[in-house]
Every structure is written in structure tokens, then in C-alpha cells.
Amino acid sequence: MALKLVLVSLALVACAQARMFTLYRPADLQPAATHHHQGYDHHHHISEDEHVDYYAYPKYVFKYGVNDFHTGDIKTHHESRDGDVVKGQYTVVEPDGSIRTVDYTADKHNGFNAVVHKTAPISQHEAAHLH
Numbered sequence: 001m002a003l004k005l006v007l008v009s010l011a012l013v014a015c016a017q018a019r020m021f022t023l024y025r026p027a028d029l030q031p032a033a034t035h036h037h038q039g040y041d042h043h044h045h046i047s048e049d050e051h052v053d054y055y056a057y058p059k060y061v062f063k064y065g066v067n068d069f070h071t072g073d074i075k076t077h078h079e080s081r082d083g084d085v086v087k088g089q090y091t092v093v094e095p096d097g098s099i100r101t102v103d104y105t106a107d108k109h110n111g112f113n114a115v116v117h118k119t120a121p122i123s124q125h126e127a128a129h130l131h
Helices: 002-023 124-130
Strands: 059-068 073-082 085-093 099-107 111-119
Antiparallel strands (some): 059 073, 099 111
């Protein structure tokens, strides 16, 4: 649940920053005013009605992990994005010792798809044989 909260929070912050950028972008990124001179206009000027996309091509990779044996919080997450395609995986050690692994992809053709795998926890009997 905490991982979902973190992911939603990060998404909201990213959306807010993107919105603030479009509202307060530097003057050199503002659309140029349309100036008409007699004769031919050799430069294309952007009118106020014309849409211009100021966003950069979305491409990133991130990875993080938590390994806190004191609290039992053990998890990893990595994700990559190239344009409209997102791929990632996260793992969480559940309170019973099992490991939940989620592999996910998202794109504009297939939407969001996730495959969840869960490994069984190791019993005390199995753990005794490992030592």
C-alpha cells in the first residue's frame, strides 16, 4: 500500500511540475507575436491560436531499492520509458516472507498490463536445512 502511495505521489508531483512549466515558461519559449510587414513574410510566426508542443520526448530509466531488515521493509523497483512505452518491475517482501513480483508494461495500443508472481515463503523447517 505504501508503494502505491509513493507512486501516486510521484505522479502528482510530476504533473504539477509539468503544469507549472507551461504556465511559467521562460520568455524565450513564449510564442512569438505575429508581425506582418508589407511584402512577403519570410519567417513563420506562431499565432496565439496555433498549438505548439513544448514538451520534450519522454525517455527515462530509474531504479531504487529498500532493504531495512529492522522494520522488514524490503522492496525494489525499476522502470524505463521510451516515448509512449513504459516497462518495469517491482518486488515486495510480504509479512509472511513471500515475495510478490509485478512485471508491467504500458503503451498506447495495449494499455496497462501487469503480471503478478508470488513465491511461497520459506518454512522454518526449510530454513533450518539451509544453515
